[in-house]
Amino acid sequence: MSAWRIALAQVNPTVGALAENAELLLRAAQAAAARGAQLVAFPELALAGYPPEDLVFKPHFLSDAAAELRRLAAALPPALLVIVGYPEADDGKIFNAAAVLHGGAILATYRKMLLPNYGVFDEQRLFTPGAKPLVLEAAGVRIGLHICEDSWVLHGAPCRRLRGAGLDLLLNVSASPYHHRKLALREGVLRQMGQHLRAPVAYCNLVGGQDELVFDGASLLLAADGRELARARQFEEDLLLIEVTPAGGAKPELNPDQVDVVQWPGPAAAGGDAWPAPRLEPVLDATAEVYAALKLGLRDYVEKNRFREVVIALSGGIDSALVATLAVDALGAARVHGVTMPSRFSSQDTFSDALLLAQNLGIECRTLAIEKLHQTYLEELAVCWSGRAPDATEENLQARIRGNVVMALSNKFGWLVLTTGNKSELATGYCTLYGDMAGGFAVIKDVPKLLVFELARWRNRQGGGAAIPPSTVERPPTAELRANQKDCDSLPPYDVLDPILERYVERDWPAEKIIAEGCAPACTRLDPRGG
């Protein structure tokens, strides 16, 4: 009866890239084995990537995944026990499964029992739930296996069936996406589950950006009493090395109607004393965490979609400044291009700020004035307007000309266009469809304007001096689509607007309740810019 050495392999696979992902898992498992690991756990659906969505309805995707799993099993060090999430097809059903690989073969498979079907999750659309948890048993050590949601329902079946099972460890493999304050929420849930099962909890989470989602990693080991023993890095691939020690004493007999039990000879003797003490990475502060999430989401969208370079329209305002800074931090200055597109309504101040930002960031930046194009449109369209007064049409036209220019640069050079709209303006419609909304990835679409300011100030306080010109941070926001325009001509001040949006969009409050809380009714009568 000895301790097991376990590596929680917090990897960053790509949805659908089965062969690439298998290669990634193989390399991580080999590295863990070289360090002395006896068991390597990968995140939920690590072989397929998460979320696989309707890909799992393609029969050839499922058969390809099964073939890659067999190839991986054969290629792994045979003494290693490896847990790999993959989509399992069986008898016309599809399961969110974790295969237990050993000795070149699939020793057992656990099927996720609780399928989340809310928020970003659609698993009941994709998968059939499993019936029983799995217990790995060898050499006096019992490890119970859960997949993500299984551990989130305290008295759900996956929990009830492991209660009293004499576990030495609950191992949860997850693909749990980041949102604001998620880390504390998640640790609280796992702590409660571990205390309920009277077992330590090892948690292996996915990391990486995948389309709209960002997985934050932060894999974890909690003691049975809830103490944090080890934590992997947030927002980066990592290998967290932990140890599970048998509690000793007699184990209760397990009822095969309640749990599947996999017994196996157990790991080979651990190789010496090189196994490190548990590593507890510090947690990023709230602003740094959001910045890291945005940076990772941006980087992985670019990389996983195989773009080499990006282009950003720089207005001299804070949104495009933050996006450009994130892009440089994520990709390096050499892969980022700026373009300024001044019109008659652009001020010298914003134009200078755009150039200064590019200079601070060290990115290539070109200027393409849109004045002549705008004038040509106005002349050509005049015959259609038959004397109507200028309105949002002329404003939107400028944004759409800029959209055309950045898309032309994208087509000609293969650059991905990053759009710069924040959540406050997107939620109120203060933006132009097919104009500033035109592009491939909306970096800060889920960031309210007040948080944009906070992130910019935070980034300017980091090493290397202020990348974002102070005047960009201090200037009252303006779209510069007509003379002397300010956002607050059409919208409430952002310190009024953002709390309203949070209540309406995130909490589903009705207008009456928001007003009752103290916002003036006028605040809720928004005057979107149109488009």
Next chain:
Amino acid sequence: MSAWRIALAQVNPTVGALAENAELLLRAAQAAAARGAQLVAFPELALAGYPPEDLVFKPHFLSDAAAELRRLAAALPPALLVIVGYPEADDGKIFNAAAVLHGGAILATYRKMLLPNYGVFDEQRLFTPGAKPLVLEAAGVRIGLHICEDSWVLHGAPCRRLRGAGLDLLLNVSASPYHHRKLALREGVLRQMGQHLRAPVAYCNLVGGQDELVFDGASLLLAADGRELARARQFEEDLLLIEVTPAGGAKPELNPDQVDVVQWPGPAAAGGDAWPAPRLEPVLDATAEVYAALKLGLRDYVEKNRFREVVIALSGGIDSALVATLAVDALGAARVHGVTMPSRFSSQDTFSDALLLAQNLGIECRTLAIEKLHQTYLEELAVCWSGRAPDATEENLQARIRGNVVMALSNKFGWLVLTTGNKSELATGYCTLYGDMAGGFAVIKDVPKLLVFELARWRNRQGGGAAIPPSTVERPPTAELRANQKDCDSLPPYDVLDPILERYVERDWPAEKIIAEGCAPACTRLDPRGG
């Protein structure tokens, strides 16, 4: 013991418009009562509209729906029994329910037991399943109640629990969207269910366009032996008047653990002999059915989103010709505007065809040549290209200029832009993002090119002469974005491409299987236009 007179009220509500929908239901119920109906059935979720999606997660939407239901119950003729679908909130759960209204109150509620969660359906995300079917019993007549999916699973719980219940009628209230060949599929399913339960089946379906979906109506009465006794119109609101006659003989006792039973005094004596014989509307042929579905989807998108007029870019090609014809058939010529936007690559033939089409349809049409705008872009952007050869960039630019022009018309006049891309070009990427894809509603996005031709020819054979110029139908398809361009320069011929797309997109076949069936491998190496 006498027959019940039932009206299947095939109505067209709008998602979220609770007060408007309640008014619509009230008027339909009053009209049915005036004809002598004793029971009026409305479709699934008729009060909320279908699909309500995440609206049901807003607590105030649910409480507003409950309030509207109570107001409706109080306003209805008190002797009438009325079945109304609505989202029911109870103890933190949400049900897809049908309320039974009578005497100014809610007599009972049935909760949908089988929640579809595939294809266009996400009901397991939204609703909790009900536990028991409902039987309405009065004056010797037994009617079992199902909601949509409940009748689609032959040995599912809603079916098993009504088997042997001695029903005189199974009443299914549905929101079943149209797709190609859906009518025969649906009638087959209902016929099987009725034969299994040994009861006639009355089926009340929703009608109308709602965003991406079109509900086709075609409410139905099948005899217990499967014969079609009555059918309402397809793609139109309708009131189908039917009668249920008690089978006579002793009824089996019902087990309240298996079904909920609502007993009530039964309908007042039927008012005379004015009740009509069952009406069996003929079924549209396959092409007419698709045309009617597209027309209804277009009309309702415009109306439900409160647009008054639409604008369409007319290229002289068959896609825009079909869309314009559909728009005129749906909205009338006075509400439809055309705009032709020739460039240096537009031929005199296509330009003439566009004008002739507008003339045939009697729609206002303006011409706005994009030559000067295109030239200005090329000159302004030349500095960026640094001598690179022309490629898809210059082609996409023209499409994007046209996109800007139609969006400017939309902004200035409030017209909805109808886009004209067909399924074949959208599936292969043979279109321009933010160019010809820019607009508010993509009328034929789910129509493959071969079907576009078939629909155009079919429409030209209808009364009033050929609206679409014969030369538009006969000309080989071209995007006219470079000199002498033809679709078949970049794509396989459509009679090769469309069958490939059907297998790949609709049937999830892998490339190998499509090739093995006889398509040359070259067919699958598509060369999308980019963008």
